[in-house]
Amino acid sequence: MISRTASTWQRELASAIVRPGDLLERLGLAHDPCVTDGGAFPLRVPEGFVRRMRPGDPRDPLLRQVLPVSAEDAVLPGDSPDPVGDLAALVTPGLLRKYHGRALLILTGACPLHCRYCFRRHFPYSEEGLAGGWDRALARIASDRSVSEVILSGGDPLTLSDAKLERLVERLSGIAHLTRLRIHTRTPIVVPSRVSDRLVAWLARSRLATVVVLHANHPAEVDATVATATARLRETGATLLNQAVLLRGVNDSLEALVGLSERLFEVGVLPYYLHQLDRVQGAAHFAVDDVTAGRLVEGLRARLPGYLVPRLVREEAGRPFKVPLV
Ligand SMILES: *Cc1c(COP(=O)(O)O)cnc(C)c1O
Ligand code: SF4
Numbered sequence: 001m002i003s004r005t006a007s008t009w010q011r012e013l014a015s016a017i018v019r020p021g022d023l024l025e026r027l028g029l030a031h032d033p034c035v036t037d038g039g040a041f042p043l044r045v046p047e048g049f050v051r052r053m054r055p056g057d058p059r060d061p062l063l064r065q066v067l068p069v070s071a072e073d074a075v076l077p078g079d080s081p082d083p084v085g086d087l088a089a090l091v092t093p094g095l096l097r098k099y100h101g102r103a104l105l106i107l108t109g110a111c112p113l114h115c116r117y118c119f120r121r122h123f124p125y126s127e128e129g130l131a132g133g134w135d136r137a138l139a140r141i142a143s144d145r146s147v148s149e150v151i152l153s154g155g156d157p158l159t160l161s162d163a164k165l166e167r168l169v170e171r172l173s174g175i176a177h178l179t180r181l182r183i184h185t186r187t188p189i190v191v192p193s194r195v196s197d198r199l200v201a202w203l204a205r206s207r208l209a210t211v212v213v214l215h216a217n218h219p220a221e222v223d224a225t226v227a228t229a230t231a232r233l234r235e236t237g238a239t240l241l242n243q244a245v246l247l248r249g250v251n252d253s254l255e256a257l258v259g260l261s262e263r264l265f266e267v268g269v270l271p272y273y274l275h276q277l278d279r280v281q282g283a284a285h286f287a288v289d290d291v292t293a294g295r296l297v298e299g300l301r302a303r304l305p306g307y308l309v310p311r312l313v314r315e316e317a318g319r320p321f322k323v324p325l326v
Pocket of ligand 2 (some may be wrong): 110111112114115118154155156186215239
């Protein structure tokens with residue numbers, strides 16, 4: 001049930017398409033026997049994101065990111081349910097400490113859409129997330145002066161209400177040794193109306209220097225509604241960056257990656273990371289080999305100013321930073 005007081009963005013999230021048949025029909029596509037319901041990680045995509053897909057194109061790069069297919073059922077040697085070692089980095093429920101000076105809070109398992117390649121799809125959120133409250137995680141951060149930056153992550157932290165986020169950020173601002181707040185979110189890309197007046201107000205008010213790391217993989221994701229959202233985020237003084245995942249059949253072409261960097265810049269966002277896919281179960285059909293990935297980045301260097309070339313990285317369990325590949 002959606003309450004009558006829900007905001008526009010909450011309604012948009014709650015009315016997301018969850019039945020593959022509905023999505024195919026909406027795009028004028030025939031039913032395909034390879035399409036599944038996604039099992040434990042079901043289809044989820046809001047209408048505003050579907051509107052950016054090309055009707056009648058079964059290979060649309062946005063559709064491919066969300067449509068569950070039977071190739072996900074393959075389990076390959078070397079694939080893991082926790083490829084980046086997140087479970088080993090848990091300090092207390094919801095708090096990950098992997099990198100110097102930075103602490104990452106897993107605020108929720110909820111996401112505005114379900115990305116088929118996601119490395120968090122097997123994370124046991126109900127046991128390890130912060131559903132039980134933030135007190136313990138905040139106490140750990142407060143007692144560790146080596147932490148200067150807190151990263152809000154998930155799932156997607158901006159699926160939480162502004163009331164909750166505002167309270168959390170107020171508590172974080174009260175911890176004297178914190179200087180930066182980082183928010184890892186795909187929601188302003190997927191449901192741009194999420195950048196509400198209230199969100200802009202609490203972000204602008206915080207004493208912490210804020211970095212919003214968005215997540216778009218293809219230039220077609222960044223339409224005029226997204227441009228409005230990023231313009232509002234920039235008004236808060238936040239630095240806007242983007243991380244993308246290199247995905248076969250989505251953005252593994254020079255054209256898509258050049259287009260993404262240029263489009264991001266137009267809306268005030270700098271490319272930060274291009275992630276080589278983690279070896280997560282069910283995503284092998286999205287993998288791009290390292291040689292091809294390296295060539296693509298060389299191609300970007302030849303075409304774009306340096307500040308529009310993202311860093312190609314892979315996360316390796318137990319390493320103290322994301323490992324650059326080229
Ligand atoms: C990626 C990541 C960070 C941030 O790394 P940066 O290189 O600073 O972007 C922090 N903590 C965890 C657990 C991460 O996975
Ligand atoms: S929004 Fe982010 S965390 Fe959620 S499914 Fe997509 S990639 Fe994963």
